[in-house]
Amino acid sequence: MQPTESKGLSSSIFISRCRAVWIHIGEMSCSSYKVKRISGFDPPPARVFAWRVLELKEQGVREDDAMAVADMEYRTQKKAKKKAYKELKEIARSEGKKPPPNPYPSxxxxxxxxxxxxxxxxxxxxxxxxxxxxxxxxxxxxxxxxxxxxx
CATH class of the missing domain: 1.20.5 (Single alpha-helices involved in coiled-coils or other helix-helix interfaces)
Structure with a gap:
């Protein structure tokens, strides 16, 4: 996100590759950082993680707790996706078809x-x-x- 100078406040969000998020928000509320999901666009996991942390902070949750909750949700979602793909592969094998390509490759x-x-x-x-x-x-x-x- 670009720093917003129009309101006289500076805000920056830095997202590192290891999913750690450092957020510095001056006196500006987080409401301007609404999550906008666009169909056909799959944002990178780090961005989704940062959005979730901002949503939780907006609700009054401490930053450390927000990061822990967002991380837990991310891991749960990733496990669910892997499990769903595993089941799809089993169904394809039982029907004698070629399994679908992995939608979440390494x-x-x-x-x-x-x-x-x-x-x-x-x-x-x-x-x-x-x-x-x-x-x-x-x-x-x-x-x-x-x-x-x-x-």
């Missing part, structure tokens, strides 16, 4: 899928193999020179 697996092309290039692309062989020859030559100097 971030690590997504990154690995993106990098798979480059890993395969490194192993099978002739140009890359040629460059690697040249580098190995140069390295071996340097080692031989060092060994000859040491004698």
């Amino acid at each position: 971030a690590i697996k997504e990154i690995q899928a993106e990098e798979k092309k480059y890993v395969m290039d490194r192993l099978f692309n002739p140009k890359v193999i040629e460059i690697a062989n040249k580098m190995k020859e140069e390295r071996d030559k340097l080692r031989q020179d060092r060994a000859a100097d040491g004698l």
Whole structure:
């Protein structure tokens, strides 16, 4: 969110990657930070977490308690989604169909899928193999020179 200077108040929300939320709100109420859900748009979990913390703070809950409640709700929701997907897979298997793709894939697996092309290039692309062989020859030559100097 952008700091709001129009009311003469400064407010900032910083959301770190580890879902910790630091909120500094001057004298401004949290009512201007209403959660707006748009169909077809799935906000990142950190933003949903921050929205929930702000909602709870608006209701008078302390920040630490609000963060704990929001974290608990997030974990519960994530478990429910995983369980629902697991049941969908079981139903598909019992019907003899291919299971649906995982709607909640691991971030690590997504990154690995993106990098798979480059890993395969490194192993099978002739140009890359040629460059690697040249580098190995140069390295071996340097080692031989060092060994000859040491004698």
